[in-house]
Amino acid sequence: MAMIEARNLAKSYAGKAAVSGLSFDVRPGTVTGFLGPNGAGKSTTMRLMLGLDNGSGTCTFDGKPFTSYAQPMREVGALLEAKPFHPTRSARNHLRMLAAANRIPDSRVDEVLGLVGLHDVAGKKPSTFSLGMGQRLGLAAALLGDPHTLILDEPANGLDPQGIHWLRELLKALAADGRSVFVSSHLLSEMALMADELVVIGKGRMIANGPVADFTKMSVRNHVRVVTPQASELASLIGAKLAGVGSVQLAAAGELTVTGLDARAVGDLAFDNAIRVHELSTHQATLEEAFLEITGSSAEYNAHAPEQHAPKPPTTPQEGPR
Template structure:
């Protein structure tokens, strides 16, 4: 059987509040699936339910079984949900030895995963003295301990330095390339854009999108054209007069809807507006995500609040 997480009709309520609302999706092997959404969207609650830490209506199957029915859960699914859920008085090695012993995993795996995450040199140091980034690495080591085919990480890059962020991005790609199922929740859009193959996007407890990264970015890019010009105000006026819809993208760059490339060039030439570059717009994940979740964000800042 392929290593999958299958969620069907998942609903979780706290009193009158619905944290997860009839969510259905599948996470499959051989790709990195990113689980994203605004704060309060229900991502962490869903991950906790998958691991049997919270009860809910609906079904969650891991390799066709409920988590509580797995004989050796750490050999099936490894997870990092909270890097601080470690006794501060234990050393990194003893923390992993305890996990290995209670899950019938050979003790030899402890030093192997410590080396895998780059913590061999601090294996005998107490976790209470670890930075958040070091605890993240220790949590990832714990997830890897049973050599499971399914891995689930909640904000694995939190607290990591730039080298660590590059490492976890590369590491997740390697895990997926080896045929494992990788399910990751993160707010680091720039990192996910170069890491994830598939996206599950949540908003106020509901699944907003279940889509490949390529499909989302292509749809968000649309038929827009970006123009770099030293005369942005004049360019926007000329393009609006030609029937286009122009807006500022960044300093010196505008983006245009409703006109083909030759029409943009003709309108600028007719108005004697200079431009140095014209190209098809390529949306970033952050741009696509913000556009998609604009109306499903529970907490948002008001510009007036800063005045």
Template sequence: MIVAENLTKRYGSTTAVDDVSFTVRPGQVTGFLGPNGAGKSTTMRMIVGLDAPSAGRVSVGGHRYTQSRSPLTEVGVLLDAKAVHTGRSARVHLRAMAATHGIANTRVDEVIALTGLEAVAGKRAGKFSLGMGQRLGIAAALLGDPQTLILDEPVNGLDPEGVRWVRQLVRHLAGEGRTVLLSSHLMSEMSQTADHVIVLGRGRVIADAPLPDLVRAWTRNEVLVRTPRASDLAGALGSPDVTVTDAGDGGLLVAGVSARAIGDLAAERGIPLHELTPRTGSLEEAYMALTEGAVQYKTKEIA
């Protein structure tokens, strides 16, 4: 379990993390989300002792990470896949890490096989592609078979097979009762992976909830309806609880009533329907709505 209590980090006059508190529980994948500059990476660095908090505290497994007697076997961490001696091969890099904790070379071979590095294990890590570097970083995080896993953007640079493999891996590890904290900007992937979501914005926690609850709270379900008699259907649906908006091309977006009720009403009025498609809210929509006022670096919309 990871517990952050009133965690704050200041760099001069800049507050990167501002009074952040949360708990990452075992047995589930916790997604760690937020815009660029929100404080996610700084928070992860404080969890593993790479940055000292200006105030507050954070523990992993009941104590500070820096107090761990055997860090690799307690916490597996991927914060920067490039943090590797570029002149060493993947196998030598992992064996050097393993030697610091008395981990057998057979375990090195296991994680090499698990992460798909067997064909390049003898090659210099400095020559690796971004995706292969990520796999090596994940192998290093798994080396000690830890109970807690902290991964910052682990699917960055991976191909679709690799992305799916990471998803299956972290869900499997969480299913074994381990604690998994996972950061990613890929909302579609996070929606398939995370059970719980913590969202930072401008250094503060702006959401901390099970993923389905977050989506329900920040999106609305709609039904896309297409009919040659759109105006007639819109009039028939008129109600204070129902919202009807023009979707173009004879289409209506209807909120506040189910697809079944729309179909029944259209049948009663003799209105033909060419499409009747329920649309549920997505994590991406919820995230965009939630962080709208917390984006530090905004881009100009393209007309």
């Protein structure tokens, strides 16, 4: 079992920092999600980790850099592009070539083709594959050496819903087997189901690093919703209890939103003061809500909603001469 240890990774293009001093670990037995807006530096970071870009800092896999391994595919499986395939070779022969270079038996080629669902098209050229099929072949190459570490850049790109579900279960199973899995994705709902920990960057800098649950707990969108006919009275009691730490707001007639107290504390306060409560519920921020909140100022491109114009009044048809 090998840990990924990245330390002070940095890279600049034309004097502009693409990645700046990133340090993080990816532990065995976990899926670590790599998140950030477009242009945040995720792909550059992964290339630096594998020694494919010139930059500064270090990244080791089980204490060694990727470039030091004689048969690197046996140690680290990587998927950084959808279709880096030879145009005339079949899918099977493409994998056989990679296997030979890493002293991997041919029998493993058919194993991984079956694992990713491409056994029936193994004799076809990858140039005829859809984007999703190309992703599956790239994943087969990453798994070819049965590595203890995986680095995958947007592996769900082009997959249909069934394929995305299959990928999620596969990566979770590989992590459960003791592997270190580092995966970037824009599918935040999937990452919430798949990842144990997160590395979140913006404009090449670290924004957050740690368990998924800790990341969502930081969101200001977490709150308690209370529906009561005595909203004003309860709001006053909650405000006194909070003493400036948190907030209580009247969201609608008879409805409060509370931050700084959990549902149990709000319920106990209402009970102790004979206040009738019709509904008491907790809203936990989703990964998407927390991500958009924490990375909003780091987005490379911010689009504006189209202006809304008032509809023009219908024109009254004018009568012509009779």
